[in-house]
Amino acid sequence: MSARRLAVWGDPIAHSKSPALHSAAIRVLGLDWEYGRRQVNADGFSAALHGLDDSWRGLSLTMPLKEQAFRAAEILDPHADLTGAVNTLLLGTSLAGFNTDVGGIIDAFAEHDVRSVSHARILGAGATASSALVAVAEMGAQRIDVRARRPERAQTLRALGERLGVEVNVGDFAAQVDGVDITVATLPGGAVLDTAAAFATGGGTLLDVAYAPWPSALASAWTSDDVIPGLAMLLHQAVRQVRVFVHGDPLHELDDEAGVLTAMRTALTDPSPS
CATH class of the missing domain: 3.40.50.10860 (Leucine Dehydrogenase, chain A, domain 1)
Incomplete structure (x- = not known):
């Protein structure tokens, strides 16, 4: 070469x-x-x-x-x-x-023995959120809740969900949803959420793609040890x-x-x- x-x-x-x-x-x-x-x-x-x-x-x-x-x-x-x-x-x-x-997200979860899910949550609506949606769909998720500061930006994710044959529900950060298997946070490093503690409750295993600074505000708020850093x-x-x-x-x-x-x-x- x-x-x-x-x-x-x-x-x-x-x-x-x-x-x-x-x-x-x-x-x-x-x-x-x-x-x-x-x-x-x-x-x-x-x-x-x-x-x-x-x-x-x-x-x-x-x-x-x-x-x-x-x-x-x-x-x-x-x-x-x-x-x-x-x-x-x-x-x-x-x-x-x-x-x-997409594969990096799947592999990071697999390394922590999370290989299949049915209900997932994604925080954010940028390019990485699209990758996260495809990843969790390939892991078996049939219901995916997307939360973003500006929900109108997440409409492309709803359309992507239709292509993948999965249900995508879009809302803002105030619209909580509990009982998910995994949460993928695609927010910029250093982002602070007033609703971090609420997301942590019933949020399943968290993969926060940000790795600087670490731990992120969201990872610090998580109520369990099920946190995967963005470095993975x-x-x-x-x-x-x-x-x-x-x-x-x-x-x-x-x-x-x-x-x-x-x-x-x-x-x-x-x-x-x-």
Whole structure:
């Protein structure tokens, strides 16, 4: 493979742990690749993408670029097609877009022995909420309650639920629902909710995709030990990204994947974001 450069793009980007995660995987796999970071905003994405030369193999995309990457991709994997969000681009003859956040959410729950659900709740209505909805639907959820500050933004999630054949109920943060199996919080890091304690009651296992600062206000309010930090999702979606960069397929396991996973998990304990 002559293309050997990789990077994560987003705005902001200095906090990203993706370089540490991917560099750890590259070392274990013995690849002559380099993985960096670049601050790119939504307005600058197209020019930055078209400015890449043949030395580039792929990109990881974070906020606010997942929708822009979706529009740029010429080929989409099923999860990207469903969610309208791409967090991984594989460069080559055609620009292929993938969404590994869906699998990252499923894998994070599975690691904590949560593999099937019937009733789920999602907090937030952005791009990650779409990934969360697809993930919990694939875990078996038939009823999904979405809570957002602005419920009108969540109407696309209702439409996505119709495509998936699941019931999606939309409301604001004041509309409580108890007795769910799992809660997936897709709110920005540092978000504070006046209703956090109410969500914690009967909220099942919580996956809060935010990981800085940690514990989040929501995780601190949870009334049980059933809390999964966002770093778990970050880790598992990154493993799937590495599969894409190596094999072109997020489902194709890596050589020595156990060793890769261990190295990447260790990289998460590094207090620096590099």
